[in-house]
Amino acid sequence: MSRVCKMSKNVREVFRLDELKDDIRRNMVALLGNDPRSKRKFSYYNALAYSVRERLVDLWMRTQSDYYDSMAKRVYYLSMEFLPGRFLMNYLTNMGIVDECREIVAELGFSLEELEEEEWDAGLGNGGLGRLASCYLDSMVSQNIPGYGYGILYDYGIFYQSIVNGNQEERCDNWRRHGCPWEITRLDTLYEVKFYGRSETYYDSDGNVRFRWVDTENVMAMPCDILIPGYGCSHVSNMRLWTAQSSREFNLSDFNRGDYIGAMHGKVMSENITKVLYPNDQFLQGMELRLKQQYFLVSATFQDILRRYLKQHTSLAALPEAVAVQLNDTHPAIAIPELMRLLMDVYGMGWDVAWDICTRTFAYTNHTVLPEALETWPVDLLGRLLPRHMQIIYEINRRFLEGVAATFPGDTERLSRMSVIQEEGGQRVRMANLAIVGSHTVNGVAALHSNILQTGLFRDFHEYYPRKIRNVTNGVTPRRWLMQCNPALSRLITQSIGPEWCCNLEKLRELVPLAEDSAFRDAWARAKLENKRLLSRYVLRKVQMGINPNTLFDMQFKRMHEYKRQLLNVMHVISLFNRIKDNPSADITPRTVLFGGKAAPGYYQAKLIIRLINEVARVVNADADVAGRLRVAFLPNYCISQAEKVVPAADLSEQISTAGMEASGTGNMKFALNGALTIGTLDGANVEIMEEVGAENIFIFGLKAHEVAEKRRSGYNPREFYENDAELRRVMDMIGSGFFSPDERGLFSPVYDSLMHHGDYYMLMADYRPYMEAQAAVDALYLDQDQWVRKSILNAANMGKFSSDRSVMEYARGIWHVEPLGK
Ligand code: 9GP
Structure with missing residues (x-):
């Protein structure tokens, strides 16, 4: 907390606020090519965004060298979805410069709120799972846990919903059409991601049988970083989102045969991988493109992880001491055979050493027990798209089932329930089983849910690995979900108990006695009414209905x-x-x-x-x-x-x-x-x-x-x-x-x-x-009303447990085994 307070004292200096207005004008001209005298809100929003972002780049670089110098263990949060929403107010809130910025923007003739409305939500997720990932990034960096989010930069995020004659209609969410000032595209970094082809055996110089993946179709992955400032900005991290680019030598043979259009078709198709987010929530749509997206994320991310790791280490043996990978649901679980492939086929390790590294690196979070959401992939499809991975999965399963059979001799039904390969109704790979077998820890997201995993859905696994499945109850970041979204209530809380609650939500308990204070109750009710009035105006604008x-x-x-x-x-x-x-x-x-x-x-x-x-x-x-x-x-x-x-x-x-x-x-x-x-x-x-x-x-x-x-x-x-x-x-x-x-x-x-x-x-x-x-x-x-408001206060006052800061520290200490940097 002292860090935050110190920062807010000299925030003008740290963020050069005296120069912000000039920077906004400069960016209007230099970056956007606009006349600052034009009063276009969208241009001013962009100019402001660039001016805010540039103030964080230095801190981001300093954070990266802190991580590097201290050889800190890094957490990689792999997720097919992030749901950050808008960035502007979140940056300003975490930088502690909302009020200062409001004044500066007013001098330019705007209200901060109207510029905020110019930003299009980054809707790179469906709902709870993606939003949780974004809350966790905020909490990780706010608590100096060295880590990154890794995901996909979809051109089209979650669809835009219109209601026409009472029915939902979907429109595409072209959120980057007008550019996105928060993205830092790394044009100079490209990784090759392979698909299809076949797995070939050969003998190495020592006469050992080895495998290589050949005749592949390759796509390039380019990273785009979005900075994630921690609260108080002592650390700034990033999420790295991948976008697909065609490989330069794509279909060279078509080019050579003079089939320019044919070659271009392949090029365009390969770039489709990151075009669109699948809009299903809790429902598996077993499309090849979706599996491609998953592997694309995983392959690019692991090349990046190993590149960073190998800058500081000469052997991969210590990977689990330096890297923790959290699989956000089974969506990135193909990472398990991918790491095995890299360790064995590229870095020449034997199975046992590779498997030991692998299972000490991964942890998996389950977010659902709905059967229709549990991912399984047809063996045919997975084997065609990722032939070497399919071989590795079979081998993981063979060794795993051998162990189960030794513990539960004769229990064939148990073997078929636990197998990574589902046999009935055509062979399929059960991604949850793969994720459990390949991870050191599996967690549910609330006490009841984790209990259901242990006694229901994953009961067989719980009996086999009694310490693997545990609970980490979800949380939400108090920065966005109270401080930023509810200024009226935040102000009242801060006036009453001080500002520490936003990094230590348990402090809200100090509100409990105030629930008995009628003046405080009145102030609380006024804040709620003010928010209800604001929402009523929004509803009127949005659906032309007065409430x-x-x-x-x-x-x-x-x-x-x-x-x-x-x-x-x-x-x-x-x-x-x-x-x-x-x-x-x-x-x-x-x-x-x-x-x-x-x-x-x-x-x-x-x-x-x-x-x-x-x-x-x-x-x-x-x-x-x-x-x-x-x-x-x-x-x-x-x-x-x-x-x-x-x-x-x-x-x-x-x-x-x-x-x-x-x-x-x-x-x-x-x-x-x-x-x-x-x-x-x-x-x-x-x-x-x-x-x-x-x-x-x-x-x-x-x-x-x-x-x-x-x-x-x-x-x-x-x-x-x-x-x-x-x-x-x-x-x-x-x-x-x-x-x-x-x-x-x-x-x-x-x-x-x-x-x-x-x-x-x-x-x-x-x-x-x-x-x-x-x-x-x-x-x-x-x-x-008196009783209602009392209970309303008591609800907020007792929500300390549900801060994502608490959840992230439970992951850090109990699963990732990392400590906050500088503590
Ligand atoms: O349905 C769960 C929701 O209950 C949970 O809060 C959220 C974050 O853990 O994940 C949702 N699950 C999914 O979106 C898909 O598994």
């Missing part, structure tokens, strides 16, 4: 997925609507129910639920009896910058997934940190949130994970709930009969059928009544 900041803001923002049960929330809305219609003078707590989230483009049912939300909103919002008491809106294109507006304004956070299915959730943490009360099931990190904030300050309802599992085993009959609950029956009949789709009566039959005729896999019918009761408790409490 009343004095109503309860009830929010569900996350990817659209049946297990997340946005439908259950809609069922509550319909029930409230019916209650008001039945008794128009009833005294009810006025609510504004807001939804946001993208559905995977091919996920029919999730898209239909978006349509249902919009149709219910149309009916509810047009009804005169309901006016002023219930309003519903779906905000299109949920993304990080939208979350920064939504999260601070929430009163109620909906975390209502079927228990046992949400690995952790991180939205739940962001909302509670900003003073929202949670209504939720005992799922993912909700369990730990309840432990921290106290059961009396959260609305928990519904089946528990073991009860869901038990019901699935013993037979679950959703119709029973329909028949015994008139209110539920009415809701279901309205959905099924076309009440919300009068021009197309059968439109929502698939929604109705999924619950009534197809087994209600996510158990909405069972949880409906307990959910309604929990919502009634919410309504009652909200009427008592």
Whole structure:
């Protein structure tokens, strides 16, 4: 903390703020070729961005030499997704120059907020997994853990969602069309990445059999760095994102035969590897291009890792002492056979030595137990694209199964469950099994989830490797998710308990006694109201709908997925609507129910639920009896910058997934940190949130994970709930009969059928009544504003555990075995 305070004292000097205005003008001319007298916001945003970035380059270089000089062990966080959102405010926040910069920008005739709006989100991820990776980079560098993020620079990030006639439509997210001032492209560094070809054996000079990968098609990987400033900027790191370039000698034979167009076609195709992010969340789409992307990331990254390592070491034997590689889900798990290939085929090691290095280098984080998200690749496909890797995988598996068979003799079923190769339904490589076998540590992302891994999904592995599977509960960075997105509340907190909370979130506990102070409660409520007003203006701009900041803001923002049960929330809305219609003078707590989230483009049912939300909103919002008491809106294109507006304004956070299915959730943490009360099931990190904030300050309802599992085993009959609950029956009949789709009566039959005729896999019918009761408790409490605000304070005050600083230190100490530099 002292570092941060010291920095903020002489921040003007360190960042040459007196020269910032001139630099902005200079960059307008020199870099952008624009006239500084033109008042184009976009140009000024860019000029500001370049001027901010150049102030960090020196610190970045100094950080790199610190890492180098101290021969620090480096952490490599490999992820197919990062979801950084916008960079400008994050840089300014971590540099501690938001206020100074606001003044300078004002002198140039702009508000900082309007320039901020010019930035397009970097949406290089689908949701929680990518955002977690970005939070972890912020926390790593803020705590001087030497490390880098490695990923892919997609030309098109997560699609832009429009709502047209109530339906989701996808538009491409051409986020770099106008350039991206944060990117530092390393034109002079290129690595060759190989695909296809065949594996050939030969004898080395000592007569040993060796393998080489020949007749390959090659693509070049070029790095592009985006700086990641730590809070207080004592360290600045980077994420290195790869972009595909065609190899110069690509299809030389076609050129030589005079087939210029044919050769160019190959060239263009090879550059497609990094064109687009796959938009599926928790669903494997087994396309060759996706596997190519994964290997492209892994191959380029390992060439870079080994290049850096070999600058300071002469032998690869000490790799695990100098390098820790975290696999963010199984997406980069092909790194395991890749490192084996490099160590054996390129660096000449024997299997045992190579395997020992490998398994001491990798750790793997599992983020889901959903079967449809567990990656498997057809052996045919993997063997064609990466023939040498397929051989290595077979050999890893052969040796592994030998060990299992020795421990559990005769247990052939266990062998087939644990095998890296799935035999039934055509041979496939199970990437999770490969990742477990090739890593020293496997972790789940919340206590409940890790327990489910140990006792359910990975039970066989837990029995075989009793110390391998453990837990690291997720966290979010308090810099972006409180300090930056919620200035009103941050200011109040800092005035009350000082500024240390942003690097030591446990300090928020000092707010607990203030929950009893009515003046503090009033100030807290004013901050929330200010945020609700800001959001109301945003909603008006975005969907031309007025909402009343004095109503309860009830929010569900996350990817659209049946297990997340946005439908259950809609069922509550319909029930409230019916209650008001039945008794128009009833005294009810006025609510504004807001939804946001993208559905995977091919996920029919999730898209239909978006349509249902919009149709219910149309009916509810047009009804005169309901006016002023219930309003519903779906905000299109949920993304990080939208979350920064939504999260601070929430009163109620909906975390209502079927228990046992949400690995952790991180939205739940962001909302509670900003003073929202949670209504939720005992799922993912909700369990730990309840432990921290106290059961009396959260609305928990519904089946528990073991009860869901038990019901699935013993037979679950959703119709029973329909028949015994008139209110539920009415809701279901309205959905099924076309009440919300009068021009197309059968439109929502698939929604109705999924619950009534197809087994209600996510158990909405069972949880409906307990959910309604929990919502009634919410309504009652909200009427008592004093008590509500008290609980809101207690929620934020007890969120210290959910800082990504804590998570990252658990990884650092327990998994990576690295210490913060300079401590
Ligand atoms: O669904 C999980 C979510 O619960 C978790 O918070 C997040 C980060 O750990 O990962 C999500 N999983 C995925 O996106 C895909 O496995």
